[in-house]
Amino acid sequence: MPGIDDSRSFIPLNIAVMTVSDTRTLETDTSGDVLEARLTAAGHRLAARTIVSDDIQMIRNQLLAWIASDEIDIVISTGGTGLTGRDVTPEAFKSVYEKEIDGFSAVFHAVSFAKIGTSTIQSRATAGVAHGKYIFALPGSPGACKDGWDEILVHQLDNRFRPCNFVEILPRLPER
Structure with a gap:
């Protein structure tokens, strides 16, 4: 059964929110x-927070700056994951991925489907690994941010979560 192993000490992460x-x-x-409140309540540190226009190059530039920083472990974005012409967050994220985390989108859609039904198909939530960092793109609604954090990220960004979590392999992401 998945859950928290209280015999392990919590490791706080430095998380940037875009x-x-x-x-x-x-x-x-x-x-x-919502994201700031939840990540700090979980014991993590808000490393940076900004608002970026719906512009693929501006999003990409912010991602590249943050994943190059030793002060940031994780990037979480909200917004720009829909289907309109201005929704380019997934394209920006995918342009910097070394590896895509396909399961993130699948689990996000399963969680979302239980709450909003087939409307979940309008989201292009995505996640990946870039320069030894995890980067996650959530939809722009507060509800989607709550679902993404409460149902997925709070667990996977906690090194005590069993049977496995993202934190355990974070130091190994840059391996070649």
Whole structure:
């Protein structure tokens, strides 16, 4: 049965949050607020937070800056994963992936389907590994951020979670 192994000490991670939006500000960024509140409540550190326009090169540049930083372990974005012409977050993320984490999207859609039914097909949530860091792209709604964090990331970003988690292999991601 999956769960937390209390015999292990928690390892806090440095997590950066990027909101992709042409209209949100830090004052109106409820999805970024959800992620910040949840990651800090879980014991992690908010390493950085920003809002980036729905522009593939701007998203890519922010990703590249953050994954190059020794101060950041994980990047989580919210927004820009839909189907409209301005929704380019998955394309930006995939342009920097070394490996895509296909299971993240599959599990996200399973969780989302239980809550919003077939409307989940309008999301292109994605995750991958780039430069020894995990990067996750969630949809822009606060509900999707809650689902992505509460049902997937809170577990996989906790080294105590069994039978396995992302944190255990984080130091090995850069191996060649």
